[in-house]
Amino acid sequence: xxxxxxxxxxxxxNDPEMPLLWxxxxxxxxxxxxxxxxxxxxxxxxxxxxGIPTRSCQLLVGDVDGPVTxxxxxxxxxxxxxxxxxxxxxxxxxxxxxxxxxxMAAVALLEETPDPTDxxxxxxxxNLCRCGTYPxxxxxIKRASENMKQEA
Amino acid sequence: xxxxxxxxxxxxxxxxxxxGGVAVGYYYIxxxxxxxxxKDLAEGEVTFNPYIKIADDNTVTVITPRAEMGQGxxxxxxxxxxxxxxxxxxxxxxxxxxxxxxxFNGGMLEDGVPFALFNESFVAESMRAAMPMxxxxxxxxxxxxxxxxxxxxxxxxxxxxxxxxxxxxxxAKELGVDKSTLEIxxxxxxxxxxxxxAEFGKxxxxxxxxxxxxxxxxxxxKDWKLLGKSQPRVDIPDKVTGGHVFGIDVELPExxxxxxxxxxxxxxxxxxxxxxxxxxxxxxxxxxxxxxxTGNGFGVIADNTWAAFKGAEALEVEWEEASYPKTSEALFExxxxxxxxxxxxxxxxxxxxxxxxxxxxxEDLLEADYKVPxxxxxxxxxxxxxxxxxxxxxxIWAPTQAPTLLQxxxxxxxxxxSDEVEVHITKLGGGxxxxxxxxxxxxAVELAKHTDGRPVKVTWSREEDTRHDTYxxxxxxxxxxxxxxxxxxxxxxxxxxxxxxxxxxxxxxxxGQSPAGPDxxxxxxxxxxxxxxxNYRVRASKADIPVPVGFWRSVGxxxxxxxxxxxxxxxxxxxxxxxxxxxxxxxxxxxAAIGALKKVAEMSGWGRDMPEGSGLGLAHxxxxxxxxxxxxxxxxxxxxxxxxxxxxAAEIGTAIDPSIVKAQIMSGIVFGLSxxxxxxxxxxxxxxxxxxxxxxxxxxxxxxPNIHVELLETYHKIGGAGEPGxxxxxxxxxxxxxxxxxxxxxTMPLSHEIDFVS
Numbered sequence: 001x002x003x004x005x006x007x008x009x010x011x012x013x014n015d016p017e018m019p020l021l022w023x024x025x026x027x028x029x030x031x032x033x034x035x036x037x038x039x040x041x042x043x044x045x046x047x048x049x050x051g052i053p054t055r056s057c058q059l060l061v062g063d064v065d066g067p068v069t070x071x072x073x074x075x076x077x078x079x080x081x082x083x084x085x086x087x088x089x090x091x092x093x094x095x096x097x098x099x100x101x102x103x104m105a106a107v108a109l110l111e112e113t114p115d116p117t118d119x120x121x122x123x124x125x126x127n128l129c130r131c132g133t134y135p136x137x138x139x140x141i142k143r144a145s146e147n148m149k150q151e152a
Numbered sequence: 153x154x155x156x157x158x159x160x161x162x163x164x165x166x167x168x169x170x171x172g173g174v175a176v177g178y179y180y181i182x183x184x185x186x187x188x189x190x191k192d193l194a195e196g197e198v199t200f201n202p203y204i205k206i207a208d209d210n211t212v213t214v215i216t217p218r219a220e221m222g223q224g225x226x227x228x229x230x231x232x233x234x235x236x237x238x239x240x241x242x243x244x245x246x247x248x249x250x251x252x253x254x255x256f257n258g259g260m261l262e263d264g265v266p267f268a269l270f271n272e273s274f275v276a277e278s279m280r281a282a283m284p285m286x287x288x289x290x291x292x293x294x295x296x297x298x299x300x301x302x303x304x305x306x307x308x309x310x311x312x313x314x315x316x317x318x319x320x321x322x323x324a325k326e327l328g329v330d331k332s333t334l335e336i337x338x339x340x341x342x343x344x345x346x347x348x349x350a351e352f353g354k355x356x357x358x359x360x361x362x363x364x365x366x367x368x369x370x371x372x373x374k375d376w377k378l379l380g381k382s383q384p385r386v387d388i389p390d391k392v393t394g395g396h397v398f399g400i401d402v403e404l405p406e407x408x409x410x411x412x413x414x415x416x417x418x419x420x421x422x423x424x425x426x427x428x429x430x431x432x433x434x435x436x437x438x439x440x441x442x443x444x445x446t447g448n449g450f451g452v453i454a455d456n457t458w459a460a461f462k463g464a465e466a467l468e469v470e471w472e473e474a475s476y477p478k479t480s481e482a483l484f485e486x487x488x489x490x491x492x493x494x495x496x497x498x499x500x501x502x503x504x505x506x507x508x509x510x511x512x513x514x515e516d517l518l519e520a521d522y523k524v525p526x527x528x529x530x531x532x533x534x535x536x537x538x539x540x541x542x543x544x545x546x547x548i549w550a551p552t553q554a555p556t557l558l559q560x561x562x563x564x565x566x567x568x569x570s571d572e573v574e575v576h577i578t579k580l581g582g583g584x585x586x587x588x589x590x591x592x593x594x595x596a597v598e599l600a601k602h603t604d605g606r607p608v609k610v611t612w613s614r615e616e617d618t619r620h621d622t623y624x625x626x627x628x629x630x631x632x633x634x635x636x637x638x639x640x641x642x643x644x645x646x647x648x649x650x651x652x653x654x655x656x657x658x659x660x661x662x663x664g665q666s667p668a669g670p671d672x673x674x675x676x677x678x679x680x681x682x683x684x685x686x687n688y689r690v691r692a693s694k695a696d697i698p699v700p701v702g703f704w705r706s707v708g709x710x711x712x713x714x715x716x717x718x719x720x721x722x723x724x725x726x727x728x729x730x731x732x733x734x735x736x737x738x739x740x741x742x743x744a745a746i747g748a749l750k751k752v753a754e755m756s757g758w759g760r761d762m763p764e765g766s767g768l769g770l771a772h773x774x775x776x777x778x779x780x781x782x783x784x785x786x787x788x789x790x791x792x793x794x795x796x797x798x799x800x801a802a803e804i805g806t807a808i809d810p811s812i813v814k815a816q817i818m819s820g821i822v823f824g825l826s827x828x829x830x831x832x833x834x835x836x837x838x839x840x841x842x843x844x845x846x847x848x849x850x851x852x853x854x855x856x857p858n859i860h861v862e863l864l865e866t867y868h869k870i871g872g873a874g875e876p877g878x879x880x881x882x883x884x885x886x887x888x889x890x891x892x893x894x895x896x897x898x899t900m901p902l903s904h905e906i907d908f909v910s
Binding site for chain 2: 072
């Protein structure tokens, strides 16, 4: 089976019952998307399917019905996405394990709501960060929103 | 927190060395360790000491031999070296390096002497001075105890300084000028008079052969260019792009995947099992029974992690019964009963509480029992390890806080010498004390014996992780004070009871070693607080419960700090004193505490009028060398508590990187608040009830207050950053809830009695 991941067709194995998370990590070798709980409770595995933030541990490969974007697909070290840049500027990550999912959730939030209120952030950013980087995540989202306005 | 506590403990009780093979003697103390980098240099690379490699293409690599688990240690340790090399962090590469005794942690042990931080008596100081030698003898390369900077502060700056001298010496020869005229500009040494220059990379081979100077003059603090200033963290670009390699991301040629299904009842074995259904799962190749020093169960080997998980689920096992009381209630009875017995140990006994209580009028006595549950670490990266056993050579890849400990323990599993085990340390998706344990690597090594020389990565499910932790122990505190209205307390007696972490740790890590004597961690956060009360006793009783317990961010301070500081609030109320004013009076001998308290009072506007249903709570705990005062503000709306703001003032002596230190204090606060608002591990039928984050959650964005941290840098000793934020956050919250609602909660989590925004 092949899926459209980050704009190219990627082999994801032959088990339609395998969660997308494990197909990405163990079959496609794309390890930026993380396993935290397996029950969609932590958000470490968040990717976009057709632009919608989705917890890939609960989405079976056979049910993927749109193009997939992972953390590897939004930017790289030489060419950071505006949200990634805000994460660098605010020095958000500590252990960093949840941050792929946090960034994917934040990118989706800002696409939907370019100028989010604190309540918008509380509502959209339900991902677990065990290091407690929430205050800096909030600051980074606001910074990214400001930068988006200036670029627009 | 950290494994090194075994070391100091063993030292204190005068027992012989741990781990069999480690002999203690003058030779081992005086002997210099070799430079482990010499074994593994790339073409064109030379090394000056265990911390620095320079390649002829002018790449400068600094070894930062502590686990990066979020605390920014690779940045701050690299800055210590870069400062003395006249470089910036952009000029250098950082690597954790391999497990080696040369990277022992001596700093952590200094903190482990049975004396309060501010006790600078001859005995206390002598014992502190001896501790790094113990660390060296034991060769424990450990990340824990909030000690990395304290430990690295001198030795890594010295490494940079010596290398700078040698490079300048070589450049002077090369350029034919006196070295005092030379300047370092971005990995190049320049002679300003002639404009001639030589790169580090071209000088390194010659420089490395020179003798390092016998006396090193380190930069004075006023001349620091990097230290004391916030640096961009070196690990962040990888962490925002998904490129950071955690243990769970290890990928090796021919690697197979696996998981474990361990007995849900600690130390119980399988009575019978049926692996037919497990082996029928497509991709599952083997089911391997495991009987190890850390637990019994099964490994399931497969082509991918998902298949291994499904195989483990399908594996049918009948387990033995639990050998201990089976429910939370029954286990707490053991802890409570221990309070009725003579205490096993006491680290503080000023004056005589017995006498002070004997003639006290009944109305001047205040008594309360406090209680906390077991807690899981819940690192977001589940436990995992990768091992390969091939051609008589054992290699381990692990997110570990204790790599040399893995060498010691895992070498015994395959019968090789400890220094023959190659340990690669990956990045850690959270550690908090959990990843200093040896269980995950032990299981990986056992399974590696069944994969024909292929590496096997063993990933635990979240449920397996939560149900097989080395838990923060449950504990009780029986508190008693003599206090008269309008006066300061004249007596405080604290009797603590909990299972012993050190005993539990030694049993599973070094079976056969018989632990005895006191476990200081049981009294940390209670015996060592800077209050002056004429009659003041802290003692502890061990509760004999075999559920594994271990170091959890701030260890004993995490609950004793709450017992102590919440009861202080009760004392203040009985005395009719303001909680801040009373603390200022009781801690007046300690300017560091006074400074932190006054600062946090100013930041939070302590004493201001609070609207109905709102409240401020204050606490101060000194732990891991840092004095932290915290104020929390809560609002109670329709019986739901919102934590609005938390202010913290931390006196750390010297902050090597203020942004990182503030992030760590903030992180410690969220960790503490997470436990208070709802975390608990319960037992039924001898098994842990909670499995996933739906049952054992941590604070989320919507619950997280605004957090304001200020640093103070006046104390004469350098303090830790990773843990000291946790202990005062918990009582500050509980005291704020009391101020807002009038409900004094003495059992954790607070959510048993009150609801929080969620």
